[in-house]
Amino acid sequence: MSNAVVERGTRTDRSDEVKRLERREGWKRRLPILPALIFTIVVTQIPFLFTLFYSLTDWRIDKVEPRQFIGIDNYTSLAGESEKFFREAAWVSVQMTVMAVLLSLLVGTGLAILLDRKFFGQGFVRTLLITPFLVMPVVAGLMWKTQMFNSSFGVLNWVLNQVGVDSIEFATKYPLASVVTVLVWQWSPFMMLIVLAGLQGQDRSVLEAARVDGATTFGIFRQITFPQLRPFLELGTLLGAIYLIQVYDHIEAIVGGQPGARNLPFYIAGRSIGGGNRFGLASSYSVIVVIATIILANIGLRVLSNLLEDDS
């Protein structure tokens, strides 16, 4: 398409016939994208418009009265006393996402640096480390809850008992920390893979030259490796945040409805289709989540566009 435009601009003396051909070529090029584009819009974007509309109504699907348009009343009520659970869930969401992303990024980077070397069994250890990412989230949650955190039969508590500490029912006592632990266990491998790709993409001869010139390991990491890793770290943060803001499975499996680790997706589902039936109000929660994510995503997109810059 861009070629066609340029050519049309420079060769004005071309006949209409050729122009028409080129326009047809442009359509031919765009055509393969349309099915995917239309499908994506219909399945992911149109429903959100409905959510926006619902959020301006007092709709409860369990009542027979017709839904009424109430403007932004749902939104103004979010600041009031009646919606303190919403604000609680929002705060849990923020803490959970920030902690899980940062910790898994940290652990993942550490693992990647350790793995980025030749040693006996390197491939095998990498396979071991990747595995948590492949585990079904529900299973990860149930497994940690019943077999690691559990106060009677859990392995963690068994270890604590061996060193003379009394058993702790982690999932009830520290619900948020428990969920974050499992999230970090699953997402560190993902971060590790991304950072590993960055590490293995660096030019080894530059590193060697730096070392010959007497640079220290830390100096090399700070001045050569880290700047090269930055886009990869940013990418990991973005992708991790997008998924982790939506966490539901782990919460359902580990803490269920217990307060303290109910994040927004969990709360919203419970308030609407999960039996709460407050579709209008819950839609306004959803809209808030979407707006927050859009802000996050905009920052992220800027990062991604830097990544794509040298790729045309």
Next chain:
Amino acid sequence: MALLTRAPKAEPILGQNRVVAHILAFLTWIIGLVFFFPLFWLTLNGFKEEAVANASPVLIFDPTLDRFKDVTEATNLLSFGEAFANSFWTVIISTFFVMVLAVPAAYALAIRPMRMWRDVLFFFISTKFLPIVGAIMPIWIIARDLDLLGTRTVLIVLYTGMNLPLAVWMLRSFFAEVPKELIEAAQIDGCSLMGQIRQVILPIVAPGLAATALLCVIFAWNEFFLAVQLNPTGASTIPVWVNSQQKFQGQFLAQLSAASVLATFPVVIAGWVAQKRMIRGLAMGAIK
């Protein structure tokens, strides 16, 4: 280009010193084993008697396959066989649709880029930024009105929508690796479009296609939120089945473990087999 199959590396970041290198290698092994431990423990528990599993942790015991028999043969609300069939068809059909829609789009975005291709790509990936809770209520209402709640169809459509942006994103990077000169040479030789695709492009992108499809399979197989919200009974999938094995009274740990092993290992093994390509696809999908 071949990131993970590169020639022996000369320069690791840490551990120039031999002793340090050995210590670091040992440390890496330990961490790897610790990361894997919960899954190892889960698998062991699946082979235990309930009385052994619901007691202080032990490593040595008489293994039994009975728990696997119990969970696969049980005929409660949702049997293993039904859940497996639902998962299988939902995953296979949605992945098929994803590929059918994503391959032409990725081809168009990579091989013969048009104006604004970057915006189109951004649009695709930005749909992933819309949290699913932003759309779940209308989806539920629409599915209810179309009488699709509790069917495979609703999950197939939604999983296709869920994986499509990621697939376009990954596939574009694989298509972008096909050297333009090769395609031009084929054109000069009078090769038709289908011929170019079959003989030049496909052999190069085939491993990438496989990795992308596999990733879609893993995500769809593991998906729980939509499955439990839209499809709690009837055509429910494996994650919902595993969650239903959790009983709140009595001894169930070994049974739950056996069920978890059955649910997890199909995709874990698939992931192990294809790990190198998937890693590259995931990381390079964004970088290249």
